[in-house]
Each structure stands twice: as C-alpha cells, then as structure tokens.
Amino acid sequence: MQNNKNTVRKRVTAWDFVLMAVLVCVAVSAIFIQHKSNDELLEVVVKKDSEIVYTQSLSSVSRETDVPIDNEYNIILRVMPDGVQVISSECGDKICVNTGKITRSGQAVVCLPAHISVTLRGGESEADVIVG
Amino acid sequence: MKKSKHKKKFNTTSFAQTAMLSALTIVLSFLEGMLPELPVPGAKLGLANLAVMTATDLNGLGGGLCTTLIKAFFAVITRGPVAGFMSLCGSLLSMFVMWFFMNYDRKKLGYVGIGVLGAVSHNLGQLIAAFAIIGGSVFFYLPFLIIVAVFTGTFTGIVNSLLLPAVKKVRV
Numbered sequence: 013m014q015n016n017k018n019t020v021r022k023r024v025t026a027w028d029f030v031l032m033a034v035l036v037c038v039a040v041s042a043i044f045i046q047h048k049s050n051d052e053l054l055e056v057v058v059k060k061d062s063e064i065v066y067t068q069s070l071s072s073v074s075r076e077t078d079v080p081i082d083n084e085y086n087i088i089l090r091v092m093p094d095g096v097q098v099i100s101s102e103c104g105d106k107i108c109v110n111t112g113k114i115t116r117s118g119q120a121v122v123c124l125p126a127h128i129s130v131t132l133r134g135g136e137s138e139a140d141v142i143v144g
Numbered sequence: 145m146k147k148s149k150h151k152k153k154f155n156t157t158s159f160a161q162t163a164m165l166s167a168l169t170i171v172l173s174f175l176e177g178m179l180p181e182l183p184v185p186g187a188k189l190g191l192a193n194l195a196v197m198t199a200t201d202l203n204g205l206g207g208g209l210c211t212t213l214i215k216a217f218f219a220v221i222t223r224g225p226v227a228g229f230m231s232l233c234g235s236l237l238s239m240f241v242m243w244f245f246m247n248y249d250r251k252k253l254g255y256v257g258i259g260v261l262g263a264v265s266h267n268l269g270q271l272i273a274a275f276a277i278i279g280g281s282v283f284f285y286l287p288f289l290i291i292v293a294v295f296t297g298t299f300t301g302i303v304n305s306l307l308l309p310a311v312k313k314v315r316v
Contacts, residue, residue: 021258023305032294035264037288046284061278066175104193104224120284122274124226130276 046118054134055119056096058089061127070094070132085126096130098123158203161311165207166214168195173215173231177223194300195261196235200243201308208239230273237269238262255308261300265291 025091058066058081066081067088081087087108088102095115098108101123108123108130117134172192192215200208212235220228242262245253253261267289274282 019251020309021246021305022254024256025252025254025283025301027252028254028260028301031253031257032260035260035290035294039290046287059278084246118284120282122278124277125273127278127309129282 038077047116048090054095054132056089057092057131057133059129059131081130082126083122085123085128086127087123087128089130096132097121098130101126158207161202162207162210165195165199165202166227168192168198169211169215171220172221173218184210187189191296191300192311193235193259193266193296194303196239197259197262197300197312198307200239201246201304202311205243208243212236212239226277230270233273233276234266234270235273238266241265243300252280253307254301256298256301259299259304260294260297262291263297263300264290 021035054070054072056066056068059066060082065130066079068091070080070093071090073091074095077091078099078137079089079091081089082101085102087103088099090097090099092113095142097113097123098111101108103123103125108121108128114121114132115129117132119132121130122128167171169192172195176191196211196215198206199211199246203228207237215234215235216228219231242258244262245258268286271286271289
C-alpha cells in the first residue's frame with residue numbers, strides 16, 4: 013500500500029474538487045462571519061508595530077476630519093462618520109491609499125513600509141480578528 | 145523516473161532546468177507586478193508559482209529551493225527587502241507544501257489540487273510574513289486570498305499538467 017509510483021498523476025481528480033470545495037466553504041463562511049459582526053459603534057484603531065497610536069470612535073465624528081498619522085511617510089487618515097480611508101502617503105507602493113475607504117468592522121488598511129495598520133472594530137466579535 | 149523524486153541526483157539536466165525555471169520565475173514575477181495590485185500589502189496572485197511547481201516536480205526539494213531563493217533574491221533587488229521577505233515566505237511555504245503532497249499523497253490529488261494547495265499556501269506564507277512585520281489584522285484578507293488562490297492554483301495546475309509530461313519525455 014506504500015506507493016503506486018508508476019501511476020501517472022492525473023490532471024484533475026475527485027479529491028481536487030473536494031479540496032477546492034472545502035477551501036471555498038471555509039473562505040465564504042469566514043467572510044460571512046466577518047460581515048455579521050457589529051457595524052454599529054465602529055472604532056478606528058491605528059497601530060504602528062503592534063502599538064496603538066491612535067483611536068477614534070466613529071459615532072463621535074460628525075464630519076470628515078483629516079488626521080496625520082506617521083511623520084516618516086506623512087500618512088494622512090481621513091476619518092468619516094461611516095468609515096475611514098488613507099488619503100495620502102509617501103510610501104512607495106501606495107497600497108494603503110489604493111485600498112480605499114473601509115466601512116465595516118474587521119476591515120483594515122495596511123501600509124507595510126510604514127508598519128502602520130488601520131483597523132475598524134466594533135462590537136464584541138472583534139476578538140476573532142485582532143490578533144496582535 | 146525510476147527513483148523516488150526526492151532522492152534524485154542533481155545532474156546537468158536538472159541544473160539547466162533549474163536555471164531556466166528560475167529565469168522564468170523572474171519573468172513571471174515581473175509580469176505579475178504589472179497587473180493591478182490586490183488590496184493586500186505586497187500579496188501577489190502567485191503566477192510565479194507556476195515555475196516553482198514545475199521546478200519542484202522535476203527536481204525535487206533541491207530544485208524547488210534554488211528557484212525559490214533566486215526568485216526571492218530578485219524581489220529583494222527590485223522591490224526592496226520587505227517585498228523580498230514576503231516573496232521568500234510565500235514561495236518557501238508553497239514549495240514545501242507542494243513538494244510534500246507531490247511525494248506523499250499517493251497520487252490521490254491531481255495537478256490541479258497540488259496547484260491550488262501551492263497557491264493557498266503561498267498566500268498564507270505572505271500573510272504570515274506581513275503579520276511578522278506589522279502584527280494583527282492582516283488575516284482579515286485571508287478568505288479573499290483563498291478564493292483568488294483557488295482560481296490561480298487551478299490555472300497553475302492545468303498548465304503544469306500539460307507541461308510536465310512533455311518536459312519529462314525529453315529528459316536525457
């Protein structure tokens with residue numbers, strides 16, 4: 013039973029479909045759980061190297077406010093009543109800016125060169141997502 | 145193909161193949177860099193995984209490791225140490241996972257299954273790297289990346305199922 017080395021590997025087997033189905037199910041349910049979490053009472057948490065450098069509850073924000081975060085890359089965060097967005101950064105790849113606005117609990121904007129992560133959290137269910 | 149794959153001698157053919165496949169990973173990494181970014185720091189679709197999978201299948205752990213290291217070195221010199229570290233973590237994990245299943249799954253999985261496992265572990269490795277750099281909250285992206293990886297992995301698997309038998313046939 014050790015091996016049937018002479019058989020040729022097939023292109024697709026039933027096990028491949030089982031594998032893909034399991035992966036897609038896990039991913040979809042994880043997305044579902046993330047979206048089910050409380051979207052009321054959102055709070056912005058900005059971390060640099062796992063240290064919290066800025067927090068702001070969105071319910072107390074009545075209009076758009078721009079907040080400078082990081083001196084090295086001049087990251088500017090725009091806090092809005094319904095979400096948050098990195099509007100400018102001097103990092104190389106601009107992934108943080110291109111991520112756009114996040115509005116739901118558990119979503120995050122990350123700027124890797126600056127070691128900055130901006131997370132929205134709200135409700136109790138956040139323990140699932142925030143690991144650091 | 146008489147010997148088991150991971151005991152293979154590293155001969156001239158393997159050497160040439162590893163060199164060519166490493167060059168291919170560099171080209172694929174470059175092409176991938178021209179595609180629009182995923183909304184994840186530094187995470188890539190994993191097209192270059194195609195060549196890593198070919199190298200691992202043909203030349204075992206040694207070939208896969210060489211290809212991976214050359215790819216990461218290229219990432220370091222072109223996109224900086226952070227990207228290089230992410231590339232290294234992603235492809236190393238992916239390469240080990242693919243190598244393991246290629247040798248120990250008793251051919252239960254097809255090429256597509258191996259490709260999907262490789263793509264998912266590539267993304268997982270990159271997220272682990274991002275987590276090491278930045279901590280927390282990056283795993284939020286994992287479900288989306290898994291879904292993307294199922295598609296890219298299927299593509300990788302199909303391409304390799306067409307490519308590998310032909311390459312093995314011309315092996316001297």
